[in-house]
Amino acid sequence: MARDYTLHSTKGPASGINYKAELNASQYEAVSAPPGHALVIAGAGSGKTRTLTYRVAYLLDNGIPPENILLLTFTNKAAREMLDRVSALVQVDTRRLWGGTFHSVGNRLLRRHPERLGYRPGFSIMDREDQKDLLDSVLGGAAIDKGSYRFPKSEVLAEMFSLAENICCDLQEIIDTRYPYFDLVSEPIHRVHQLYREKKLETNTMDFDDLLTLSVRLLQENEDLLQTYQRMFQFVLVDEFQDTNRLQCDFVDLLVGEGGNLMVVGDDAQSIYSWRGADVGNILNFAEHHPTAKTYKIETNYRSVPEILSLANAAIEANTAQIRKSLHASRPGKGTLPALVQVDNPGAQAAFVAQRILELQDEGVDFNEMAVIYRAHFHSLEIQLELTQRGIPFQITSGLRFFEQAHVKDVAAFMKFAVNRKDEVSFMRLVRLIPGVGSASAAKLWSDWSQCEGSNEGAMTGRFSAYMKEMKVPKKAQSTWDQFGYTLDELIDPQGLPVAPAGMIHSIVEGVYADYMKAKFKNYEQRAQDLEQLSSFGSRYTDPIEFLSQLSLLSGVDTDNAPAAEATQDREAVTLTTAHQAKGLEWQVVFAIWLADGMFPNRRVLDEGSAEGVEEERRLFYVTVTRAKDELYMIYPLIYHAARDGNVLQVPSRFIADLPAGLMEPWNVRSVF
DNA sequence: CTGACCCTTCCCAAG
DNA sequence: GAAGGGTCAG
Numbered sequence: 124m125a126r127d128y129t130l131h132s133t134k135g136p137a138s139g140i141n142y143k144a145e146l147n148a149s150q151y152e153a154v155s156a157p158p159g160h161a162l163v164i165a166g167a168g169s170g171k172t173r174t175l176t177y178r179v180a181y182l183l184d185n186g187i188p189p190e191n192i193l194l195l196t197f198t199n200k201a202a203r204e205m206l207d208r209v210s211a212l213v214q215v216d217t218r219r220l221w222g223g224t225f226h227s228v229g230n231r232l233l234r235r236h237p238e239r240l241g242y243r244p245g246f247s248i249m250d251r252e253d254q255k256d257l258l259d260s261v262l263g264g265a266a267i268d269k270g271s272y273r274f275p276k277s278e279v280l281a282e283m284f285s286l287a288e289n290i291c292c293d294l295q296e297i298i299d300t301r302y303p304y305f306d307l308v309s310e311p312i313h314r315v316h317q318l319y320r321e322k323k324l325e326t327n328t329m330d331f332d333d334l335l336t337l338s339v340r341l342l343q344e345n346e347d348l349l350q351t352y353q354r355m356f357q358f359v360l361v362d363e364f365q366d367t368n369r370l371q372c373d374f375v376d377l378l379v380g381e382g383g384n385l386m387v388v389g390d391d392a393q394s395i396y397s398w399r400g401a402d403v404g405n406i407l408n409f410a411e412h413h414p415t416a417k418t419y420k421i422e423t424n425y426r427s428v429p430e431i432l433s434l435a436n437a438a439i440e441a442n443t444a445q446i447r448k449s450l451h452a453s454r455p456g457k458g459t460l461p462a463l464v465q466v467d468n469p470g471a472q473a474a475f476v477a478q479r480i481l482e483l484q485d486e487g488v489d490f491n492e493m494a495v496i497y498r499a500h501f502h503s504l505e506i507q508l509e510l511t512q513r514g515i516p517f518q519i520t521s522g523l524r525f526f527e528q529a530h531v532k533d534v535a536a537f538m539k540f541a542v543n544r545k546d547e548v549s550f551m552r553l554v555r556l557i558p559g560v561g562s563a564s565a566a567k568l569w570s571d572w573s574q575c576e577g578s579n580e581g582a583m584t585g586r587f588s589a590y591m592k593e594m595k596v597p598k599k600a601q602s603t604w605d606q607f608g609y610t611l612d613e614l615i616d617p618q619g620l621p622v623a624p625a626g627m628i629h630s631i632v633e634g635v636y637a638d639y640m641k642a643k644f645k646n647y648e649q650r651a652q653d654l655e656q657l658s659s660f661g662s663r664y665t666d667p668i669e670f671l672s673q674l675s676l677l678s679g680v681d682t683d684n685a686p687a688a689e690a691t692q693d694r695e696a697v698t699l700t701t702a703h704q705a706k707g708l709e710w711q712v713v714f715a716i717w718l719a720d721g722m723f724p725n726r727r728v729l730d731e732g733s734a735e736g737v738e739e740e741r742r743l744f745y746v747t748v749t750r751a752k753d754e755l756y757m758i759y760p761l762i763y764h765a766a767r768d769g770n771v772l773q774v775p776s777r778f779i780a781d782l783p784a785g786l787m788e789p790w791n792v793r794s795v796f
Numbered sequence: 797c798t799g800a801c802c803c804t805t806c807c808c809a810a811g
Numbered sequence: 812g813a814a815g816g817g818t819c820a821g
Contacts, residue, residue, distance in 0.1 A: 198811085226811060251810095331811060398809065499808050561798045597797085676811085703809050725808055743809085 138184050138213040146170075146177060153419040154178045156386065158358075160416035162409045163388040166450040167435070167749035168426025168709065175362060175388055176205050179220070180212040182358055189220035193356040193378065195371075197363040199224055199677060201707060205362075221356070225371050227676050229334035232341060232352070234672070239345055240337055245542045245621075245668050247328045248675035250527065253548045254281050254330045260547065261318045263566075265311070274308055281330075284316060288332040289400035291369045327545040331675075335370050342377045353380035363707075364389035364409070368400035385413075391446050392439050395703060395743045397735070407446065424450050426709055428457040431748065431755050434786045438778055439745045442738045460788040461748075461755035463779065471794055472760045473509035476714050479756065480515055480697055483712055490516060492711035494698040496747050498723040502716060503699050516696040520704045526674050530640060530650045531657060535674060537631045541587075541614035542621050542667055544576060556639055557607065559599030568594065584619035587611035603635070610634035624661035624670040628654065702747045713751035718759040719773035744778040757787065 143151055150170055153163045154177045165171035175194070182192055196202040202222045210217045221228060230248070237244055249257065258277035275283070283302060287294045294316055298309050305312060323329060329337065342349045359379050361367065364387035367375070379385045387409060394403040410416050424432050429452035436450055466472045480493055495506055503519060510517050525531065533556060536549040543549070547569055554565045571594045588608030596604045613630040616622055632654055640647050664670035698710065702723075717723055724740035748755055757779060765771050774780075779787075 224811075334811095395809080396811095399811080501807055559798070563797060599798090701809065727808065 138180060140177075140180060140184065140212060142177065142181065146173070147421075147423055149419060149421045149423070150174045150177070153386075153421065154181050156417060156419065158384045160384070160413040161386040162364075162406070162413075162416050162418045163386060163421065164390060164406075164418065164446055164448060165388055165421040166390055166424060166448055167393060167745070168424040169421040169450070170423075170425055171362075171388055171390070171421070172201070172205060172208075172707075174421060175360060176208045176212065178360065178386065179205070179209045183209070183213050183215045187358060189215055189217060191355060191357040192220050193228070193359045194220065194222040195225055195228060195359070195361045195375070196222070197224065197366060198707075199227065201362060202227075224676070225367075225374065226331060226334045227672075229338040229374070230672050230676060232338050233329070233334065234668070236341060236345075236348065239341055239348070241324055242329075243327050243543075243545075245327070247326075247539045247543045247546045247549065248334070248672060249328050249330045249548060250675060251281070251331075252527065252532070253328075256548045256551065257322060257326070257328070258315070258319060260551070260566075261315055261322050265315055265318055273304075275302070275305055275312065280312070280315060280319075283312070284319070285330075285332050286400055288336050289368045289370050290402070291373065322547075325545065326547045327543050328548065332370075335374055339370065339374050339377060349377065349380070352378055353383060356383065358384045359386070361385070361387045362389070365391050365394035365403055365406045366396045366401045367405050368396075368402055369405075370400070372402070372405050391444075392442070392742055393706065393746050393749075395706065395739060395746060397739050403444065407444065420448055422448050422450050423453050425453050426752050427452060427749065428454050428753060430457055430460050430786075431751050431753075434461050434755070434782065435745055435749045437782050437786055438748060439741065441781055442741055444735075444738060457753065459754075460786065461751075461757060462790045463787040464756055464758040464790045464792055465775070466758060466760050466792050467794060468760045468762050468764075469505045470509075471792065472716055472758055473505040474794075475758065475792055476506055476716065476756075477509045477513050477515060479714070480510075481513070483754075488711055490695040490697045493714070494700060494705065494708075494710040494712070494750065495714045495716060496700055496702050496705050496750060497716050498702055498725055498743070500701060502722065506699060506716070510697065510699075516694060517699050518694075518696045519699040520701065525653070526677060528650075528653070530636075530644070531653060533639075534628060534631050534636060534654060534657065535671065537611065537614065537636075538621075538624065538627050538667055539671060541611060541627065542671065545573070547573070553607070554604075556635075557596075557600045557603045559597045559603075564597055564600070568596065571595070586615070586619075606635055621667045624664050624667045625658050627667060628658040628661055632658075702743050705750050706746055709750050709752055711752045712754040712756075713747070714756045714758060715747050716758045718757050718776040718779055720776055721773070722759075723776055724778070741778055744776070 142154060146154055150173065153161065153174050163174065165174060179192060179194060183189060194202065194205065196205065202224065206217045206220065206222050221231070233240070233242070234244070237246055255277045258280055262277060283294065283297050286301070287297045294313060295309060298305055298312065323333065342352065356378050359375060361375055366389070375385065387406070389406050391403055391406050394401060394406070397403065410418055427435070432450060432452045439445070464475060466475055476495060480490070483493060484490065495503070497503055507517070507519065533552065536552040539546050539549040540553060550569055550572065551565050554560050554568050555562070560568070572590070575590050575593065588605070588611070591604065591608040610630055613634065614621060614627045621627070632651075636654075637651065640650055644650055661670055664673070721729065723744065724737060728736040728740055759773060759775050759779075762770055762772055
């Protein structure tokens, strides 16, 4: 059932966009590509987002209804940015267009048809911590003999299961290739895996991977839905295709089907997620996989000065597995080379960065236009101290995410449980907030609750307190338990349906949580404020299920629209970020720090000794340096004091050592203190 | 059985 | 420096 679409531009675009004038020749070619499959190789800083944005506008201009377009991106932020830009270009309601991350699109599909997979509406989404809790619960009941052999902890199990899902292979294969030392216990691992899957269905919960795995299954097992969605998504566009894994690729293939039109955009030189299953082969072999596909290369870089671009090109040169392209700069030369800065130690590194930031500010560069980029979160430690001491404002993309903080998760647990009464993880979390209830009582209470709920369908909808009153709790816990019951009752209306999110949060905080926070946390005020922001975020939603989904789907990378980020958004601040999270962003000035072997590239990767591993690190280095528009500082400390090994002498990163000396300028930094 | 306290361990990247 | 694990008093 091939579908043919011809794109006409006879009467000129309704939007009045002059595509040829606003794009360069190769961008225009990709934007105006005929229907069918297309691979767009867009180098760093070549206007990839612009190209995708204009492509969507072009489709709309040619009469494709927005609901027939699906735009898959890597982060929510990227999706939002592109849709905003499309709205600015054409007068079409882009809310009708499906755009978002793979996970959010999966979520949307599954929310429409949960019953097809044996799920109920209002299923909960577990984050990493919830997943670990559920696995621990499974482990507790699985009678695993942990004495005789080393059995993987729940985090490790989660990692293994996730990898198997994402690269669509058998769990045994993961054990064999990546965890051979667990081969002795592979039988119980499989058993836990099975129990875990059953438990998820039983508690009406999904983990992150399920959002995709189950979406794929939904489409594979339901021909009618497959037809519906294939017909719906006539034009599918995928951003950052180099970072897709097998599961995501299968999802796309299913949605596109035989006659669909698929455009994938990416840059193989920026593939940096193989450790979570991304397969750069998806982009490298796309043309082979789809013989009719046309390939477009966009090789003009608008971002960086030629001095920086030359260095970047030289840096990636050493990689063998890549699509050859020659990225050239459109900007004029600047006359100064990227700086190579050797400093004595991490303290001096931080001092250098801080001082240079202040000098640049004097020269008129905004703090917002400066970033410090590093390989691992802990590399930012000294910089944070130094910037704080000097009063330089900064924002950091840390490992700690707003929605993963204990108090936010506690409140969310009440909401999740109100929406999904089978949610064991949330139930356990909230009853353990009660004084006098530990893990043993919590487990007992859950078993009572699920029994009462199982034998009595009424418990699924009626007032919570009616059922909770019947349950036995430790004496010490009784009054708080009752209070919890009344609070939960406030979260549902007389029909038993959950009320709006903002109201829920209010009830929870007023009813029980404020008291708990005061007793538990030193920084009660701060946390109370967080919850107020959560509530104001919640007021954008009427449907608590929708709100909770968004909470789960928002990640650390794109918490832009998250409450915590909003407070700092318009403030001028230097950005501190990992190289991974810097992907897709740009700044006038970039400080790349800790460029020593063992730090960047990472020690573990070097120890593993795989050439692919080092190539990925090199791509990560490429991503780092290509973030810079005007100035790039590559810095490494000679000596650092390790916790265990004392003073360690460092060697400059091989990625720097491999570069021709003429591409950078060594700076001599003298400490005057 | 709970919860306070102390000890050790950990550090690569994230949806 | 935080978080998990072990120990022990109440």
